[in-house]
Structure formats: structure tokens, C-alpha cells
Amino acid sequence: MIAPDLDTAVAELSEMIAEAEAILPFTGAGISTECGIPDFRSPGGLWTKNRPIPFDEFLASQDMRDESWRRRFAIDATFGAARPGRGHSALASLYRSGKVPAVVTQNIDNLHQASGIAPQDVVELHGNTTYALCLECERRYELEWIKEQFDANGQHAPDCTCGGFIKTATVSFGQSMPAAAMQRAEDLTKRCDLFLAVGSSLVVWPAAGFPLMAKRNGASLVIINRDPTEFDEIADLVVRHDIGDVLGPFIQH
Template sequence: MIASDLRSGVERLGDMIAAAKTIVPFTGAGISTECGIPDFRSPGGVWTRNRPIPFEEFVASQGARDEAWRRRFAMEDTFAAAKPGRGHRALASLYRAGKVPAVITQNIDNLHQNSGIAPDDVIELHGNTTYARCIGCGVTYQLDWVKQRFDADGAAPDCTVCAEPVKTATVSFGQAMPEDAMQRATELSQHCDLFIAIGSSLVVWPAAGFPMMAKNCGARLVIINREPTDQDDSADLVIRHDIGETLGPFVGN
């Protein structure tokens, strides 16, 4: 069912939230655009101007690693200035109320954690861009450490422990999905009674499989996204309106 207007959609969503015992939100880039974080895939987005650097290329080429870090630091002011939006704050309110055990996200911006959801309860399918990690031994580095070395000679640094490349703690094209996050997302999807997909085009797999997994396990499915998705026909409610306006009424005190 596609909501005929924002008001009726919000009212129906409120009824579904009130009736649900366990809600699992699944968030994509759309929830963060009002916070100033660009949607990488949309027309005019970052990836239409800069080709993504696949993981194999990052590993094989110093030049690719240098370019990856140049792009990341060019975005630093954007990420640093971003604050949780109405959508993030609404989900944090539901989390504090005990309705939401955890959030599954495709986002890498750390805004769910900043909204008040415990880091262990933010299931990051595509990692996190606010810190770095060695791709060999997994040791964690702060971005300031990377930037200091990058600025010194213009080259992406290697790990001080094992000499393997240091990369943002994100999942690049061609890089394996995090097993623990995928397993936990699977369990959450299979055991909720309301699954809300928010701001995701639902085209990136395997992450896009979770809404239908939840639906097939008996959950009601809500999709909140400005553009149509391939899963709209299976949803119990589709709201094609601004995410902040849709979820704003659910922001608690």
C-alpha cells in the first residue's frame, strides 16, 4: 500500500509502530542527506564524478591508495560537520523506548551512534569511514594519524605493525562483507515483527535481501524512500516523502 499523502502515511506508520513489539530499522543514504552527507549513487552524486576504487585495486596500487585517501580527506569537513537528523533521532527514541533492539545500516557516517544508539547495536554492513584499519592485521588507526603521515609526503601510510595498507574501515567494492554484521542482521530480520527500510534504493546486495527476509518470516514491511524500489509491491506500507518529515513526529524528548 502506497500512502496517498504524508499525513496518512505517518498515521499508518504510527499505528504499526504502536502495535509492534520488535522493530528493526534498515537505513540507507537517504536518512543522512538532510545532515549534509551526499548520496553517493544518485545522479550528481560522488560516484558519478569519481569512479569507485575497487578493493583489489586499492591493495595492488599505491597510486590508488593515495587517491582513496585524497578523496576521503576532501570529504572530512562534510563528515565532521554532520549531526544526526530527524530520522536518526526518531530511531534513537524508539531504541530508548525498547522498541528497537538494533539498527541495520548501509551507511558509514557514524550518525546512528552519535544519535545515542550504542555502537554495539549499530550493525554496519558497509563499515565506518570515521576511523581506519589495517587490512592485514586489523589494528585500528585514528584518521588524524593517517592524515599526518599522508600530508607529510602525499602517500597513503602502511601499518606500523605488519606493513600492510591502512584503509578506512569501510567495505569497498570487491571486499568481503563483515561476517558478524551479516549474521546479526540476518537474526534481527528473522525475529522482528516490523521491518522499516529507510532511505535505501534496495539495489545493493546482499544487504537488499534483508527486507524480504523479514517479510518472509512474518514481519510487516514498511519502505520509506523518495524514489520507488523494486520491493514496494511487497511492502505493507510505502511512504514516498521526505524522511525527516516522515519520522520527525516520532522524535521523543
């Protein structure tokens, strides 16, 4: 069912949430656009301005590592100033109610954690851009320190004390998906009875397979996204209204 209007969407979703025992939100870039963070694929999105740097190029070239960090610092003000939106707050409310055991996200902006969801209950499939890791020893680095080193070294990316390359804790094209996060997402998907796909185009695999997995395991599927997705025809409810407007009524203060 495609919700014909906002009121119908909220009413249908409210009923489904009330009946569900285990809800799994699966979020994409669309939930964060009202927070000032642009998505990746839409006109004006981050990837329309710069071609993504594949993981193998990052490893092979100091120039690509330098460029990667130049781009990251260029968007620092956008990510640093972002605060959770209505969608994040609504999901945090459902989390506090006990109906949401965890949130699975494709986002890298840390906004689910900022909304009040415990970090261990945010399953990040594509990592997190608010800190960095050494690719060899996995030592964590804060961005402020990297920026200081980057500027002091003539805008050259610093290496770890072990000699490994330091990269934002995100998953680049060609980089392996985090096995533990993928396994946990699969386990959560199989245990839920209501799967909420929120703000995801559902085109990035293997993450996009989770809605289908949930449906095959007997869960109801709700897709809240501005544009149509390939999974709309199997969804129990499709909502193409503003995410904040749809989820806002579920915020509990």
C-alpha cells in the same frame, strides 16, 4: 499500500509502530542527506563524481591507495560537520523505548551512534568511514594521524607498523562483507515483526535481501524512500515523502 499524503503516512506508521514488539530499522543513504551528506547514486552523488576504487585495485596499487585517501580527506569537512537528522533522532527514540533492539545500516557516517544508539547496537554492513583499520593486523588508526602522515609523506598513504595497508573501515567493491555483521543482521531480521527500510534504494546485494527475508518470516514491511524500489509491491506501507518529515513526529525528547 502507497501512502497518498504525509498525514496518512504518519498515521499508518504510528499504528504499526504501536502494535509492533520488535522493530528493525534498516537504513540507507537517504536518511543522511538532510545532514549534508550526499548519497552515492543520485545525480551529484559521490559516485557520479569519482568512479569507486575497487578493493583489488586498492591492494595492487600505491597510486590507488593514495587516491583513495585523497578522496577521503576531500570529503572530511562534509562528514566531520554532519550531525544526526530527524530520522536518526526518531530511530534513537524508538531504540530508547525498547522497541528497537538494534539498527542495521548501509551507511558509513557514524550518525546512528551520534544520535545516541549504543555502538554495539549499530550493525554496519558497509563499515565506517570515521576511522581506519590495518587490513592485516586490524589495528585501528584515527584519521587525524593518517592525515598528518599523508601530508608529511608527499600525499602518500602510510602503512601499518606491521607492514599492512591501512584503509578506512569501510567495505569497498570486491571486498568481503563483514561476516559477523551480516549474521547479526540476519538474526535481527528473522526476529522482528516490523521491518523499516528507510532511505535505501534496496539495490545493493546481499544487504538488499533483508527486507524480503523479513517479509517471508512474517514481519510487516514499511519502505520509506524518495524513489520507488523493487520491493514496493510486497511492502505493507510505502512512503515517498521526506524522511525527516515522516519520522520527525516520533522523536521523543
